[in-house]
Amino acid sequence: MFYWIMKHIVVGPVLLAIFRPWIVGLEKIPANGPVILASNHLSFIDSIFLPLVVDRPVVFLAKSEYFTGRGLKGWATKLFFQATGQLPIDRSGGKASEASLNTGLRVLSEGRILGIYPEGTRSPDAKLYRGRTGVARMVLESGAPVVPVAMIGTAEVMPIGTRLPKVRRIGIVIGDPLDFSRFHGLESDRFVLRSVTDELVYELRELSGQEYVDVYASSVKERRASEAR
Known part of the structure; x- marks a missing residue:
């Protein structure tokens, strides 16, 4: 109920009125069942605008630190992430990837929509980077349909490192659901996981028109941070 109130009465209408996102293919998202x-x-x-335009609640996995801050800022941050339907996940330690996978599978087992980013992190320069195979494991183990989504123009509205967004229109392009049932039972095969991931990222490139770079975005960020020291 809290999520519904914040999305439909408090947060959602204001943001949609200000940024006026245009959407293509919304009808391609299944009306029920895990997605x-x-x-x-x-x-x-x-992670804010995609849930706002989808009729069903969308769950994203967010860093647990966003939910444990102190003071007024910490309270406001926690409230905001709860309002946008995000769940806390501990991404520290060696078992972080497994924890994320299990939490995502639980969301899907409940028949809900899970939002994920195959690149694993934000693009440092608006290019599209190599996908992480964890997304493929989730796809194959859950058996849920996977729908590719391209966010358009959000980097210009709020680039990395900025605190306040610029008021500009953004776009959301939703592609056809992808069927990976041919790989059923092969979720432990690393070559299959890479194939599924690459096919998914290829669809994102087609939808978004982004330039593709065949390295991990996190590696680019680490290299740039090292060079800046």
Whole structure:
């Protein structure tokens, strides 16, 4: 109920009126049952606007630190992430990936929509980067349909490192659901996982028109941070 109130009465109408997102293919998202929305990741606000335009609640996995801050800022941050339907996940330690996978599978087992970013992190320069195979494991183990989604223009509205967004229109392009049932039972095969991931990222490139770079976005960020020291 809290999520519904914040989305439909408090947060949603204001943001939609200000940024006026245009949407293509919304009808391609199944009306019921588990669904994976796999999106490119250009900006912090991707996790805000995608749930706002989808009729059903969309769950994203967010860093647990966003839910444990103290004081007024910590309370406001926790409230905001709860309002946008995000769940806390501990991404520290060696078992972080397994914890994320299990939490995502639980969301899907409940017949809900899970939003994920195959690149694993925001793009540092609006290009599309190599996908992480964890998304493929989730797709194959859950058996849920996966729908590719391209966020358009969110990097210009709120680039990495900025605190306040610029008021500009953004776009959301939703592709046809992808069927990976031919790989059923092969979720432990690393070559299959890479194939599924690459096929999904290829669809994102087609929808978004982004330039593709065959390295991990996290590696680019680490290299740039090292060079800046």
